[in-house]
Amino acid sequence: MKTNDYVVFSFVFITFFLRLQGVSSHGFHVGHVARDLEEMNRCGTPEATELDIATQQLVVEKFLSSSERVDTEIVVPVCFYVISDTQGNNSLSDSDLQGQLDALNRAYGSSSCCNTTLSWCAPGTCSINTGISFAMAKINANGALVPGATASSVSASGACVTRVVNNAWAYLDDGDEMAMKTALKKGDEKTLDVYFTDLRALGFTTFPWAITPGSIRDGVVVQASTVPGGSNKRYNEGDTLAHEVGHWMGLSHTFAGGCDISDGIVDTPPQANAYGGCSPATRPDTCPGGGPDPIFNFMDYSLDACMYEFTRGQALAMRACYTFFRLGRWENEVIQLRVREQSAPLNLIPRERQIFRVLIRRRTTCSISAKEGNADMYINLLSPPTWSAADLCKSNSTTSAESCSTGDVSAYINAQRGAPIRSIFGALTGFIRDPLPLYVGVVATGSTPVQNLRLRCSLFR
Ligand SMILES: [Ca+2]
Ligand SMILES: [Ca+2]
Ligand SMILES: [Zn+2]
Ligand SMILES: [Zn+2]
Structure with missing residues (x-):
């Protein structure tokens, strides 16, 4: 192995929040059901929007198929x-x-x-x-x-x-x-x-x-x-x-x-x-x-x-x-992904976590995209990878990079609605093997689901 071998991780996470009504009969869109004053006096809980209702439905869907x-x-x-x-x-x-x-x-x-x-x-x-x-x-x-x-x-x-x-x-x-x-x-x-x-x-x-x-x-x-x-x-x-x-x-x-x-x-x-x-x-x-x-x-x-x-x-x-x-039952099975393979789209409810395990090669670029929602992302690269997926991000606190710094290399990206973030980490030398396991964790933050999340890793050119 040459000492100038390196790996570049490019994490691209783009979020945008659709505010148009009726973009898709199956899509999530925000609506507000009008209340009159009498009803407001009856119950002061903010009226559920379509997105609230869709969130609740997604939680039920997850629950029915969950081992938790x-x-x-x-x-x-x-x-x-x-x-x-x-x-x-x-x-x-x-x-x-x-x-x-x-x-x-x-x-x-x-x-x-x-x-x-x-x-x-x-x-x-x-x-x-x-x-x-x-x-x-x-x-x-x-x-x-x-x-x-x-x-x-x-x-x-x-x-x-x-x-x-x-x-x-x-x-x-x-x-x-x-x-x-x-x-x-x-x-x-x-x-x-x-x-x-x-x-x-x-x-x-x-x-x-x-x-x-x-x-x-x-x-x-x-x-x-x-x-x-x-x-x-x-x-x-x-x-x-x-x-x-x-x-x-x-x-x-x-x-x-x-x-x-x-x-x-x-x-x-x-x-x-x-x-x-x-x-x-x-x-x-x-x-x-x-x-x-x-x-x-x-x-x-x-x-x-x-x-x-x-x-x-x-x-x-x-x-x-x-x-x-x-009860905080957020665990999902780790999703295995090969280089050049794009993950199936998945939806995460607020606070839910998904971990991907990807066997990358030298000069690999990984990118993550989602249709809408907010997420924090973590990567962890260990040599050897003796830790379990649970070590990736034990804390639900996603406010600081330190909460996930368990690995030889770890990084943190906070992606916010309407604020696309592009970051490049890398120039790692000396211990790169081929192939190398990389763990990518995504935690849905904010009060709306992350929609159509996809991860793709490909050879960097
Ligand atoms: Ca009826
Ligand atoms: Ca009664
Ligand atoms: Zn609708
Ligand atoms: Zn009520």
Whole structure:
């Protein structure tokens, strides 16, 4: 081997984000479903865009074919925060909170049934068991979360319940949210943090792909008066929290995509717009096909007296989102690739990682391209390659090159939407063999999927 042999890696990653509507009937494009003021007051979670719905569908698709699929009961640890003012508004007792926790478990279990005091309810008409349940998280004597531990009830010793008196946060304005959460939040990415206060909507949260789970913003804010037996007359069965937790678990409103794309869930009928009442005798049917509108579904806007259902499709979507975004099951099989061979296009959900192993030769150029999305990329070249793929990038933190510097040669590229990046690494001398294994890791960042990612390595000329 001559000492001036060298390898040049040229990583080209081009991202661009399509904003045109209707570019392809199968493509992802951004749409925004209009809301009226009344609906905004009902739920303050940002309405799902087509891209949100497509993301949720992609997560389900991945989940169904994933070896990381979790089919056992998912128990979600819960922290409650009660924010009252000096007048005592929003005060909730332990029994109020226990009633809300029990209502949440009923909603997600098989004992959520229609209200038999209403004429339209056939006794014994109940929802499915989602396989998701909720238990109080535990905190230690210092008030810090004990990860994975649960308490038997709201009033049990160590149950994650926090009460504060704060006149600003007790009527939550936009400017108060992060200050309140920064001061109070105890939960990690697996934990459901619920803040009970007074606000302009019945509740709000974020989709799990739209933020980093476990970050300060992650959690649900809900009207304290919506707990079971609360003073909010039309919404006091605790269903508001069940609805917002549905969003927190990745569900859109049943009417989010209208008749055209629905909500991305196969077994909820399409619905043109929200239903706001509880008069099922005149049950609306706003879209062709699928039967009447899903006005009993927790993800519509019906009164609490009406809503009691999740569907199997919704349960699957929630389990998939919790598994990927909150249990952090990101591993994929390593894809083997030969020089001159282009990988099949693949889509990555936010935070998902794919590793390629390529046998390169001297003077090889590798390039990566994607149709849209954001990604961080890593290469690792070891001699000999004794490390496993898991060593490539152990940390989910993709903010610094150092997080992946385990190899003899490692490099890092951050590709951002609309900012094509071209980098050349190389001029390696002295230990080049032929062929040489190169590992390329790609981590989807941002809140949208990486679309049609392809890797190709060819001989450099
Ligand atoms: Ca219909
Ligand atoms: Ca109900
Ligand atoms: Zn479309
Ligand atoms: Zn909502």
